[in-house]
Amino acid sequence: VRHSIRILSRLYALFLKLYPRTYWVEYGEELQTVFNLAVSEAAKRGGFSLVWMSLREVRALPGAIILEHWQERREQRMTTERGPLFTFEPGSWPEAVAALAPFMLLGVLPTTLSLLRPYTIATAPKWSADAITLGSLGLFLGLFVIGVIKGLPRWFLPNTGLPLAVFSVYGFFELLSGVRRALVLRRDPWVVRQIAYQGQL
């Protein structure tokens, strides 16, 4: 039994290393001590109690470790490291560039590339178009995710505005098509048909 206790204790010490470092430094020794005491007491009650207690600990550990890592990352995001990278002064150039990024990536870049196509088609490799498209979309999605994580700052608004604009074009098209089918394709008065068909009286 003493051998089992020692093995379990060492295994638990290894598992504790999976916690975030700061948590492990702060609570590691305490967790280990409490675990050792719990194992010793379970062992006194018998083998079944020891197995049941070990299973309970093993079942709870992964969730607790994941939760602490998530908590740690959340605290880091709120305080340090990646904070200044996407925290711009309102009205600064970096903020303006971040705000314009979706238009540059989804609007200006494809248009420019299509204009240059006749001149580059002979020299550029075939996969370059796919790579540029995927890269642009990746950057756009990256900005979108960072914006959501950072609590929707001001520079992030175009990232929501642009997709909304694109979707609304299709949405309104469908909506107007529905209206047209409902109103115009009937035998409506001449004035209504003129407005719907030609936009004029």
Add this chain to the structure above:
Amino acid sequence: MQAEIPSYLPLTEPTFYILLSLAPGKRHGYAILKDIESLSHGEVSLSTSTLYTALRRLLSQGLIERIPDDPRNHAGPGLPRKAYVLSELGRRILEAETSRMQALVGAARLRLGEEVA
């Protein structure tokens, strides 16, 4: 602060038991585990990691405090050197939760008593 108390309620069962365990005075982690088992008549048996995840959350919420344990209180070797104690806010929340549950039980007893009658 009083206005904030309802936002903590209802407490989860482990949280309630942890706060209840600390109501009489400070305890270290293992003593909390044992006390919860005793209070719940063996119904609630927390793992070490679950207990410390809850303790850390309660610490960050200011419901409990972590203090160095007095070495003279150690009943044996290898006991944790830190102890936990209920804060003033934690005590008020525990009392509020107890009142809330009392009201629930009272209403249930009343209604079930009516049905029996």
